[in-house]
Amino acid sequence: MIQTHPTKLALPALLLAALVGCSTSPTMDGPGAPVTSVDDTSTGSYSAVEYFGANTDIAREGGVPEGDEFEEEGYYNDAGGATTDDLNAALNIRTIYFDYDSSEIRGDFRNAVIAHGMALASNPNLSITVEGHCDERGSREYNIALGERRANTLRRLLLAQGAMENQIVTISYGEERPAVLGSNEQAWARNRRAELIY
């Protein structure tokens, strides 16, 4: 299948504006409108901010794992929703780390991925490349497959937020593009990742 990809915009500010300034439903014109997994749309309209806030509440109840970058001071506003700063922080997270031999999105990164998915849904001109990476252990082609599985997990969550197929390109580099060199647990943890590139 041949896909066309929208123009790339590498502007976090624009991203943020698209997301935070969005007071209307992220419904698209014409065919190919995004299908979101959000079922709490009974009011007929929701903003990304509201949805994001609701989602983090759920995450908070469920207990977000330690090292959560969202637990910074000022993450939640008094109304229980996310602040602009929170969203900014979420969208600035472009590297999602994985546990060993796992392609599951860790709890501490789930909201960041959701924020990116909503940004894509709100701005159909944006496109994103999701790169899957592995640590150096094990065989190289098998790691290519594991890296693809990681990228696809992210892709599914982005799509679930309303991003469209043609906004997302996935590629696996396996262990071929380590973020850091070194054969130790620390280096491996930094290399087991997916990178979101606008």
Added chain:
Amino acid sequence: MKKLLLILLAGLWSSQAIAILTIRITTEAGIEGLPVAVVPFAWEVPGRSPDQDVAAVVGADLERSGRFKPLPVEDMLARPSRGSEVDYADWRAINAENLVIGRIEPYGDSEYQVTFELFDIGKQERITGYQFQTKRRDLRATAHHIADIVYEKLTGQRGAFSTRIAYITSVNEGASNHRVTLTVADADGYGPQTIIDSAEPLMSPAWAPDGRRIAYVSFEKKRPSIWVQEIFTGRRKQIASFKGINGAPAWSPDGLKLALTLSKEGNPDIYVLDLERGSLRPLTRHYAIDTEPAWSPDGRYVIFTSDRGGGPQIYRVPVDGGKEERLTFEGSYNARASYSPDGGMITMVTRQEGAYRIGVLELASGQMRVLTDGSLDESPSFAPNGSMIIYATKIAGKGELAAVSTDGRVKQRLALQEGDVREPVWSPYTRKKAQRN
């Protein structure tokens, strides 16, 4: 079905100097090779100094096999170059079991005639003798050829010294000045030749059975595609560039097909590509990861890595259809398998207590042996005579190549002066047998 892209391009040749592999041999203590005397060949070319120490190359080859121990030249009591000059007592005195002598003479304007003879000291008899005419620049190749003959006469097994290895090197990994190179060199690391270099990853080199072409994966288009390149002309063509993974090319023994990994249908499966017809057919269909195909020497089976049972294990599928069968049961991680040349064994990466090592599985008995003791060993590849397995290892954080004899006794390390080296693959035999004189 999508049409395959067949694009002919000139190869990308690099003029930059290439780092040379240096080889260190370690044999397990208490195990010694057979003492053999390789006498420096007489240089009988007037007005020209020796291009190559042929005897030294022969001796190094024999030593690298782990089955021979060349005796020091300074211990030799005589330096014969013709059979008539050999006195067996000279060689019994230094406990040589075998003797190799030879000479190099002019042949025409630009060629040499190389003569060598092999003797059994105990039996006091000449085992064999050959004569070669060779171009000056091919003198080193002739030396490997002599080592092949000596090895075969004395062990009964065909020598693999005239073969080559392909491997990937990378320099400044992780930095902006990132260079990845696919290189081919003689089996002793000599004469490296760049096949292709790139700022993007290169992976999974695979020799065609003719030894003249290499398939590999390149990310030069910012996504993976599979290429086949002629190593002598540099001509190459792209043979797979589907959506998703294009990886792990493996030649069928007849050289007419490639097994490869594609994820165009959503997850990685093994496909067989007919190189002449350009037709593509799926060999596995499973929602799990199926990758790293390798053919059995008779061409009837393909083995591959799959995590359909949870972790990665090796499976086998008949090429013409049939039931997939699991081959490995020991350990929680077995991957990247390939067959020994006689089809009796497979070698693979196996995890043991968190360490990744090279193992061999004897197919008839189901017995698994671990041959190496590194923690990040990978990419094992059999020599075409089945005597050694070359693989990639990490030593002090640096990627190096190593080789181990199939019985685990002899180990060698092949270190690159600069950068990392990985993914070694041993070539098939490339030379025909010599004419006996």
